[in-house]
Amino acid sequence: MSIAFLGPAGTFTESALRQIEPDPAHHLPVASVPAALAAVRDGRAASAVVPIENSVEGGVTATLDALAEGTELRICAEMLVPIRFALVALRPMELAQVRAVATHSHAWAQVRGWVQENMPEVEYIPASSTAAGALGLLASGESAGYDAAICSPAILAAHPELTVLADDIGDNRAAVTRFVQVAEPGEQLPERTGSDRTTLVIPLWSDRAGALLEILEQFSTRGVNLSRIESRPTGASLGDYFFSVDLDGHILDERVSEAVVGLRRICPTTRFLGSYPRAEQGVTEVEGRHTDGAFRQARDWVQQLREGR
C-alpha cells in the first residue's frame, strides 16, 4: 500500500518521503497534513509522511494538532531535510516586476526577511504546498493570479522550463525540517537503537499552580531529557491546553517507561505517539543512576521486600 504525503511531487515532504521510499509508484500525494493523516486513519494509505518540527519556526502546529486529536497514530520513523528556497517564475523578470508570489505558509515564514529586503511590496498568495504554487504557474500561466512561486530547487529537475529569479533566499541558510512517518498503532515498535526519540501528547489536566512542574518532574527525576516541549490550545475552551513533548529515549528504556507510568498516573489521558530512531547519529548519554540496570536493581530489591525476604 502507498504512503500519503503533502504533494504534489517536488515538495520538501516528498524529499523526506524519498529517503524511506524512493519509488513514486508507492507515493500518494494529498493536499494537506490533516488529509495525509486521514488517509492513514481511513485505510487508503499504510502510512503518511508529515513535517513536525522546523529548526527556525519550531513545531509544525497543523501536524501537532492533527496527531493530538482523532484516533491514535504512531510515529515509526523520522527524517531530516535541509531546506533551501528558490524564487521561480515562467520567464526572466526583475524582482520589481513581481506583484504576487505563491508558496506554502511554512516557506513564507522562512523567507520573510529576504522578501522584506528585496520585494517589500509583493503580495503573498497562500498555496497548499510549495510545489503546488510552482505547478499552478505552469498550469495557469498569467491567469494563476501570481507571477512567481517560492519552492524547493528540486522541482527544477522535473520542470526545467521554470526560471530561477533568486536562489537560496531562506533567512536562515542552515534551516532543517524534521519529518515523521506515521502509521496505525499495532505494528511492532521500532527497535531500540540507543539514539531514540519518544513523542507524547499530555493534556494539562488541571490549571492549579504547579501542574506543569509536576509533569516536568516525572522526566527530570528519571534523567529523561526533553528535546521539544510546546503548548497548544485544545480548542475546547479558552485556557485549555495540551503539551506536545519529544524526549530522548525509547519506551523500552526503563527510565522512559517509568516516567511515562508517572505521567499517565497524574494525567490519565496522556497519549503515546511512538518511540523511533533519531535521524541524527550519536548515543543518548545516561547517568549511572538512570540506566536500565539501576532501575532493575532497585525494583528487584523492592520485590524481595514485598515477598517478605
Ligand SMILES: O=C(O)C(=O)Cc1ccccc1
Ligand atoms: O510545501 C512543501 O514543500 C512542504 O513540504 C511543506 C514545507 C514547506 C516549507 C518547509 C518545510 C516543509
